[in-house]
Amino acid sequence: MTRSILSGLLGLLSVVAMASLPSACESGGVGDPCLPEEEYDPQFAGFKVTEENIESRSFQCQTRICLVNHFQGRVSCPLGQEAPKGCNPDGDANCSQQDCQESGTYAPDCDPADPNSCVRGTCNAEGSFCGCETAADCPGSAEDGWHCREGVCKLFLCRAGFTGCQDPTKSAAENEGKSCCVPGTENPVAAPVCGQCAANSDRNAEQAVYCSCRCGPAEGDEDPNFNFCECPQGFECREIRPNIGFGDAKITGKYCIKQGSMFENEQSCGKVQGRYNSEQCEGTP
Template sequence: MAIGASFIGGSCGPAGVGDPCVPEEEYLTDFPGFNESEVNVESRSFQCVTRVCLVNHFRGRVSCPYGQSEETAQKCSTDANACRPGSPEHEISCRVPDRDGSELTDRVKIGIQPQYDNRKARDTVYCSCRCAGPDPNARYCECPSGFTCEDLMADLDIGRGQLAGSYCVIDGTSYDSTSSQGDDCSPTKGNCGYTVGSGSEKRGVNPPNPAIAADSI
């Protein structure tokens, strides 16, 4: 993913840090979702005032917290009459952001893992900014209250053009690969925002974390 020169040379303040964002990859119907062992930095996000959408050790898709099985994916992506809004399959299927799944072209074609309830999207996917880095001539932001400047350099795949350095992350959300990330998000439990039947228009919404929302405005 390319990095704009204006971002590298410019500064970014705390305004907008913590705002929710949906990575552009999620608009692809064959995108399998993110892996919790990785960090992803989208450096040209037009959803963010900071232009940075950070994915910090998150699993799945922001737009589909409960994921979907391979069986559901096969049915929904090949049968135009299945998985339409209002159907039982609709509530357990994934589609691209901002679409209701009425059209086959908007339905995710592959199985998607659910999010972890201890690393839900609102705690791990949001607008951020680079607060430190290896370039002594670059300008960095100052993290607002409720955020910590965390070194993610070792996690970044520099070969893909992502920007090395430290980013503002929500306090208390540092990733520990040796610890449990919680239970799978389950539509029957409704442990990741919304239960089945609450309305497909709400399924997959990534609301701001209430603990930091006020400080991020």
């Protein structure tokens, strides 16, 4: 009952919020910083500089578009990190019970009427979320810290030596030795994360992740009914996602990007700030 009331309230708030948002042709807010939704996933290891990501329903942006234009790592964690150690809350020889703490939950929404709506586990009919019967239904192994507790997959990480979370508004010296955390919490991210590209490159968070708007269709396409925006001063209209016939064609095409920041190749990452691993990260150590 509580879940239904909350869902209804959120739905009402969403309608109100959407009514107050500008249309797609408006470019107000282009260049404002935004935090991609993926960063709220404790398993998310970060973006790859060879890829782009277009979040088309971001309530952080007046334009509803949070653009990740070939960026490496996590916006919320400038220096990256090695993966923290998973632990067993029922007893772990390498981590005290006090330090072994819950850090995340895996319970995506599902449809009880659809037996295939859960990639792992089964759909909980009462809560409409993907539950578990054993640790095998969870996204990682028990060694990684995943355990099935009361029908829900929960992640436990050892917080021994935890000194706090990195803050993107702080300096590298202030973030040194601190963990990547789920934004707004002190829950460490479970994955290894690359440090961001060089501060003087066009691929760091400030230059590559911000609110944008769709300013034109993909090359060779026509979309006469779409209200394209005009890029403000300091931005140029460039193709970010070509239409290759997969996904939503309405988010393919050209977007406003910072002048001179068009992605050329992974070498443009430069010297990585913080953690570097040649198998995972681009740039140089």
